[in-house]
Amino acid sequence: MIIDVALGDRSYPIHIRPGLLGDAAAVLAPLARGQRLVVVTDETVATHHLATLAAGLPGIRLEPIVLPPGEATKDWAHLQLVVERLLDLGVERSDAVVALGGGVIGDLVGFACSMLKRGCRFVQVPTTLLSHVDSSVGGKTAINAAAGKNLVGAFYQPVAVLIDPAVLATLPRRELMAGYAEVAKYGLINDAGFFAWCEANGAAVLAGDSDAQIHAIAHSCRAKAAVVAADERETDDVRALLNLGHTFGHAFEAETGFSSRLLHGEAVALGMVLAHRLSARLGLCPEGDAARVTAHLAGLGFATEARDLGLDCSAARLVDHMKHDKKMSAGRLAFILTRGIGRSFVSRDVELAEVEAFLAGELA
Numbered sequence: 001m002i003i004d005v006a007l008g009d010r011s012y013p014i015h016i017r018p019g020l021l022g023d024a025a026a027v028l029a030p031l032a033r034g035q036r037l038v039v040v041t042d043e044t045v046a047t048h049h050l051a052t053l054a055a056g057l058p059g060i061r062l063e064p065i066v067l068p069p070g071e072a073t074k075d076w077a078h079l080q081l082v083v084e085r086l087l088d089l090g091v092e093r094s095d096a097v098v099a100l101g102g103g104v105i106g107d108l109v110g111f112a113c114s115m116l117k118r119g120c121r122f123v124q125v126p127t128t129l130l131s132h133v134d135s136s137v138g139g140k141t142a143i144n145a146a147a148g149k150n151l152v153g154a155f156y157q158p159v160a161v162l163i164d165p166a167v168l169a170t171l172p173r174r175e176l177m178a179g180y181a182e183v184a185k186y187g188l189i190n191d192a193g194f195f196a197w198c199e200a201n202g203a204a205v206l207a208g209d210s211d212a213q214i215h216a217i218a219h220s221c222r223a224k225a226a227v228v229a230a231d232e233r234e235t236d237d238v239r240a241l242l243n244l245g246h247t248f249g250h251a252f253e254a255e256t257g258f259s260s261r262l263l264h265g266e267a268v269a270l271g272m273v274l275a276h277r278l279s280a281r282l283g284l285c286p287e288g289d290a291a292r293v294t295a296h297l298a299g300l301g302f303a304t305e306a307r308d309l310g311l312d313c314s315a316a317r318l319v320d321h322m323k324h325d326k327k328m329s330a331g332r333l334a335f336i337l338t339r340g341i342g343r344s345f346v347s348r349d350v351e352l353a354e355v356e357a358f359l360a361g362e363l364a
């Protein structure tokens with residue numbers, strides 16, 4: 001199956017097929033200059049999947065750059081390391097660098113490629129559910145800064161995305177769940193029917209049912225491709241909806257130091273619950289819808305109570321993290337709220353004092 005991301009002369013295909021990782025020559029061989037491809041990956045992904053990629057590319061020499069796994073790798077030091085290695089390897093602008101891994105590798109490598117010689121091509125070969133359904137598509141690339149999540153980055157599109165759902169067989173359940181949060185997000189944003197599908201099939205996705213996983217991936221990629229085509233640079237209050245739950249989520253991630261204590265998807269799951277509860281408190285969303293979101297995610301094993309994170313911090317401190325949100329403008333935060341399941345919208349009417357009072361209640 002191929003889904004197109006329609007962006008004029010920067011359009012690209014998302015290929016989705018079980019077994020694609022070991023059979024990628026048709027897409028990747030034409031991108032290999034001098035029969036060589038540079039692949040940036042992490043240690044865990046290299047162990048599980050690098051040999052499969054290589055086996056499907058006979059006659060092509062892979063030059064792997066292997067980084068430590070985890071969110072901490074999305075930092076200045078590893079950005080510099082990747083850029084310097086790409087320069088040492090003589091990567092040219094017209095070369096295509098392969099980002100093989102989860103969202104950390106995709107975000108970091110995409111950003112490195114955006115600046116290498118003012119831009120070389122890159123291919124996303126995502127290996128987590130989160131990167132299949134979200135991070136590999138749309139061209140948001142970034143690293144984290146001391147001040148917060150994804151604060152240094154660029155919009156820079158890949159030339160192709162290759163998704164092999166079979167690689168999810170080696171992904172730990174906790175990581176599968178983290179990706180599932182971003183799947184459910186598409187339903188909560190603007191597709192109540194898809195949220196109902198998630199309620200019926202979420203457990204199957206997490207149990208490894210390949211039909212359910214492929215449906216979740218394809219539906220999510222189509223939804224994301226449509227949003228990105230409509231508002232690539234998040235200027236029209238369309239793409240910003242993909243940030244549902246992220247203003248809370250990124251604050252929790254910052255507070256836990258971008259560590260494995262709290263994964264991005266786990267933070268987003270809790271953040272989406274809180275966005276629904278805050279919307280209900282503001283009289284915008286039926287309490288029943290907020291309860292339904294909590295019930296679905298809690299039923300699958302997500303933490304849905306901020307107080308259960310064991311954070312040793314005040315609501316004011318979390319709001320301080322939120323002040324670094326990229327959706328801040330003229331001192332006001334654009335917050336993704338909702339009128340109910342599938343009815344999210346961008347609000348600029350939320351007072352940070354109101355958010356702080358709400359969070360104080362959630363942490364108590």
Ligand SMILES: NC(=O)c1ccc[n+]([C@@H]2O[C@H](COP(=O)([O-])OP(=O)(O)OC[C@H]3O[C@@H](n4cnc5c(N)ncnc54)[C@H](O)[C@@H]3O)[C@@H](O)[C@H]2O)c1
Pocket residue numbers: 042043044045048069070071074101102103104105107127128129130131134135136137138139140141150167168169170171172175178179182264265
């Ligand atoms: N650019 C975007 O639009 C976008 C969207 C959503 C999230 N993100 C970013 O993505 C990052 C999270 O991505 P992630 O959840 O993929 O995390 P990740 O890249 O850290 O991968 C999760 C873990 O799974 C391991 N792994 C990857 N594939 C595997 C496989 N097939 N089998 C076994 N282990 C495997 C990795 O080594 C890592 O330890 C965050 O930094 C987040 O901010 C970006």
Ligand SMILES: O=C(O)C(=O)C[C@@H](O)[C@H](O)[C@H](O)COP(=O)(O)O
Pocket residue numbers: 134138140149150182239240242243246326
């Ligand atoms: O692609 C987007 O747009 C998103 O917002 C997707 C999010 O899931 C993702 O976490 C993104 O990196 C967050 O973007 P940011 O601009 O808040 O850093």
Ligand SMILES: [Zn+2]
Pocket residue numbers: 134182246264268
């Ligand atoms: Zn996200």
